[in-house]
Amino acid sequence: MTAVAVQVVGFGPDAEDAVQEAMAVALARIGDVRDPASVGAWLRTVVRNACRMQLRGRRTVALDELRAVSLVSGEPDPAEVLEGHVARDWVWHALEQLSPPLRLVMILRYFTGVTTYQEIAELCGVPVGTVRSRLSEGRAKLTRSLLATADASYDDVSALAAQRWREVAGMLEATERGELQAVLDEQWAADAQFVWSRQRRTIGLDHFVRGMYQDIEDGVRGRVTNVLASGDLTVSEIELINPADDPFHCPPAVVWVQEHHAGRIQRCRLFHADRPTQEAAA
Numbered sequence: 001m002t003a004v005a006v007q008v009v010g011f012g013p014d015a016e017d018a019v020q021e022a023m024a025v026a027l028a029r030i031g032d033v034r035d036p037a038s039v040g041a042w043l044r045t046v047v048r049n050a051c052r053m054q055l056r057g058r059r060t061v062a063l064d065e066l067r068a069v070s071l072v073s074g075e076p077d078p079a080e081v082l083e084g085h086v087a088r089d090w091v092w093h094a095l096e097q098l099s100p101p102l103r104l105v106m107i108l109r110y111f112t113g114v115t116t117y118q119e120i121a122e123l124c125g126v127p128v129g130t131v132r133s134r135l136s137e138g139r140a141k142l143t144r145s146l147l148a149t150a151d152a153s154y155d156d157v158s159a160l161a162a163q164r165w166r167e168v169a170g171m172l173e174a175t176e177r178g179e180l181q182a183v184l185d186e187q188w189a190a191d192a193q194f195v196w197s198r199q200r201r202t203i204g205l206d207h208f209v210r211g212m213y214q215d216i217e218d219g220v221r222g223r224v225t226n227v228l229a230s231g232d233l234t235v236s237e238i239e240l241i242n243p244a245d246d247p248f249h250c251p252p253a254v255v256w257v258q259e260h261h262a263g264r265i266q267r268c269r270l271f272h273a274d275r276p277t278q279e280a281a282a
Helices: 002-009 015-034 034-053 078-096 100-111 117-123 130-150 158-177 180-187 204-217
Strands: 190-198 201-203 219-232 233-241 253-261 263-270
Touching: 002 015, 015 034, 015 130, 034 130, 078 100, 078 130, 078 219, 100 117, 100 130, 100 219, 100 233, 100 263, 117 130, 117 263, 130 233, 158 180, 158 204, 158 219, 158 233, 180 190, 180 204, 190 204
Parallel strands: 190 263
Antiparallel strands: 190 201, 219 233, 233 253, 253 263
C-alpha cells in the first residue's frame, strides 16, 4: 500500500496520510470483499483513491492532477478526456457531501494557491489545529464517499463553475465601468458582509464598494485566475495588477470565499496574499 502511495504522490507526509486514510477505509469495508483473491487489487484501489485527495490541483477545476495521469502525446485521446471529466464530477460530487466547513478547507488546500495551514486558518478564522483536524476528517469522509459512489453518475460541475466565473469577472468589469452597485443589488443580499480575514474586520457593502472604486482610481486592476464552485460556496482567486509607477500598492492577489443562500451571496471572506517587499523584488 505504501509503494502504491509513493508511486502516485511521492515520498513524504502525503503518502503517509494516504496510507493511513486507506487503512481506515479498508478496516471499515473489508467485510464487503467477497473474493479473498481480490483483496490485493481492492487495497491498491483504496490507496489510489486516497492519493487522489492528496494531489493538489492548481488553477483548474478539471481535476486531472487528482488522477495522476500525464498524457505523453500532443493530442489527448477522446476516451481519456471523457474519463477525466467523469473523474472530476465524481470527486466534486463527493466534496458536495461534506459539511461547508470541511468542504472549504479541502477546496482551499487541494484546489487553490491557499495551501498552508496558517493561510487556511487565517482565511477561515479558525486555529491552525482546527484546520488540521478538519482536513483529516475531510479526507476520511471524502475517501469513503468516493468508494461508496464509484458506480454512480453525476451532474457536470463545469457549468456551475463557468457561471460563477462569469459572475466574478462581471463584478470586476462592472467596477471599472462604475456600475458595481448594480451588480451587487442583483446578486448580493442587502445585508451581505465582507470579512477581511487577516484583519478579522467585518465591513458592509458600502465600504466594499468604496474600496473597489478607490483601487480603480489608484490604477489597480483585477484578473480572475481561478474559480471553484460548490453549491453554496464559491472560491475565487484574483490577480491584482498594480500600476507601473506604484508596483507595491496592493498585494499580488486576493482570494474571495463567497457564501450563497437563497440565490444570493450573503457573506464574502477576503484574503490577500503576502505583499512582496521592495527588497525581495530587487
